[in-house]
Amino acid sequence: MNDIAQSSSADEDRDLVERSQNGDTRAFDALVRKYTPKLYGLVYNMTGNRDDTADLLQDVFAKAYRSIKRFMGKSSFYTWIYSISVNMTLNFLKKRGRHVKLSMDDVDNGIQNDPDFIKLTTGPSPLRDVNLHELQKRLNEAMMKLSEDHRTVVTLYDIQGLQHSEISKILGVSEGTVRSRLFYAHRQLQNFLDDFVK
Amino acid sequence: MIEPEDTDVQRLIRLKRYEQPPEGFVDDFLVQFQHRQRAEILRGSSIGLFWERVTAFMFGRVTPSMAVAGAAAAIVLVGGVATYLPHGGTVTSTAVAQAAPAPREQASNYREPFSASPLLVLDTDQVLPPMTTPQFAELLSQHFRGGFADEHAYKFNVNGWLDEADTGNRVQAAPLLDTPQNGSAANIQRQ
Numbered sequence: 008m009n010d011i012a013q014s015s016s017a018d019e020d021r022d023l024v025e026r027s028q029n030g031d032t033r034a035f036d037a038l039v040r041k042y043t044p045k046l047y048g049l050v051y052n053m054t055g056n057r058d059d060t061a062d063l064l065q066d067v068f069a070k071a072y073r074s075i076k077r078f079m080g081k082s083s084f085y086t087w088i089y090s091i092s093v094n095m096t097l098n099f100l101k102k103r104g105r106h107v108k109l110s111m112d113d114v115d116n117g118i119q120n121d122p123d124f125i126k127l128t129t130g131p132s133p134l135r136d137v138n139l140h141e142l143q144k145r146l147n148e149a150m151m152k153l154s155e156d157h158r159t160v161v162t163l164y165d166i167q168g169l170q171h172s173e174i175s176k177i178l179g180v181s182e183g184t185v186r187s188r189l190f191y192a193h194r195q196l197q198n199f200l201d202d203f204v205k
Numbered sequence: 206m207i208e209p210e211d212t213d214v215q216r217l218i219r220l221k222r223y224e225q226p227p228e229g230f231v232d233d234f235l236v237q238f239q240h241r242q243r244a245e246i247l248r249g250s251s252i253g254l255f256w257e258r259v260t261a262f263m264f265g266r267v268t269p270s271m272a273v274a275g276a277a278a279a280i281v282l283v284g285g286v287a288t289y290l291p292h293g294g295t296v297t298s299t300a301v302a303q304a305a306p307a308p309r310e311q312a313s314n315y316r317e318p319f320s321a322s323p324l325l326v327l328d329t330d331q332v333l334p335p336m337t338t339p340q341f342a343e344l345l346s347q348h349f350r351g352g353f354a355d356e357h358a359y360k361f362n363v364n365g366w367l368d369e370a371d372t373g374n375r376v377q378a379a380p381l382l383d384t385p386q387n388g389s390a391a392n393i394q395r396q
Contacts, residue, residue: 032242039238043231052221061234068238069245111224118223123216146221165218196214204213 020084027075035075038084039068045167046092052162053096054103055151056110063099067092082176089177093159100155107151114143133203142203149199157192164189 020041026034046067051060071091078087118124118139128134134142150158163169163177164185175182197204 032239032246035242036235036239039235040231043234044226047226047230048222048224051224051226057226061230064234065238065241069241072242073245112226113224115223115225118220121220121223124220127213127216127220142220143224146218150218150221161218165215166221193212193214196218197212200214200217204217 017083017085021080024075024078024080024084027072028078035072038071038088042085042088043068046088049089049092049162049167050096051112052150052166053093053155053158054100055107055147057112058110059099059103063096064092067095070095086173086176089163090179093163093177097155097159109144109147109151111143111147114139137203145200145203149196152199153192153195157188157195160185160188161192161196 020038023034023038027038043064046064047060050063050067051057054060054063067088071088074091078084082090128137150161153161159178160174163174164171169177171182171185174185178185
């Protein structure tokens with residue numbers, strides 16, 4: 008996202024937040040519609056379960072709606088709603104324990120045209136003969152083997168594409184901690200997926 | 206710490222962003238959220254409405270000093286109950302019955318709040334003998350004729366005699382009829 012688009016989005020958010028704080032439910036609906044796909048990806052990749060994701064997202068937005076009047080605008084709405092999502096998901100994962108039942112979403116057909124996918128599946132790559140469903144299953148299993156903190160940073164950085172500084176604000180930790188967690192998480196993933204990547 | 210860029214693992218993990226919820230998920234999710242949101246608003250507004258009515262009712266009736274007095278009274282009441290219960294236990298119907306005076310005793314101790322008539326002072330310690338009808342009739346007739354001049358000085362004794370209060374002289378009330386036919390004309394015979 009370039010700077011202009013980011014600034015425009017922030018202005019739009021500020022307006023929607025202000026209207027929501029004045030009781031305009033349609034403005035909050037617009038925020039829900041805007042952030043549901045992004046937050047879905049975050050929560051889904053942290054829980055590995057579709058149903059849990061939908062339930063958690065309902066709780067996240069309900070909490071955000073109840074707290075919107077206390078949102079002072081010191082951070083962006085984007086950072087604020089992400090922080091709520093991460094904290095609520097981590098709390099959920101602590102309660103759930105290690106009893107994970109993977110429930111995977113369908114993989115969008117657009118993956119066939121992704122440059123990374125093409126690069127990984129062409130030539131003498133081990134992925135050449137692996138079907139998409141098997142790849143998806145292995146990736147999800149590898150993610151679930153990570154600790155919750157490591158899974159969070161991988162989700163935010165690698166899958167969601169957030170910057171270190173943004174992750175630092177969302178998690179309330181230093182950028183150094185974010186980088187450290189990413190380093191160790193990648194190393195573990197390398198071990199879990201060593202038959203796919205050389 | 207140096208984070209290597211675009212390793213194969215990262216490229217691989219990044220493919221997970223192609224996992225997408227089914228089409229129409231956001232619309233369905235929003236509808237579900239709106240239902241929940243409205244239910245919460247309604248629940249909140251019913252509580253808010255009740256509170257609003259309470260505060261509107263109390264507004265203008267309760268001044269700060271009254272509120273302080275009410276709170277103090279509540280504290281005293283709660284404190285009283287708290288100190289009473291550990292020592293005295295619960296209040297039973299037996300305790301209430303013992304605390305109340307017995308009805309019979311109460312009735313025997315009862316005294317009229319006004320004094321008896323100065324005309325007839327009855328000694329209630331002894332039972333009055335039944336007055337004969339003629340005696341009663343004479344008393345009545347005497348009363349309506351103007352009464353005894355010194356009737357205030359007499360009172361009945363236990364035998365139906367009128368005693369002269371001041372002197373102690375006893376006069377017989379019967380026969381009281383002062384009629385010519387009645388030979389025993391003396392209305393009141395001094396003994």
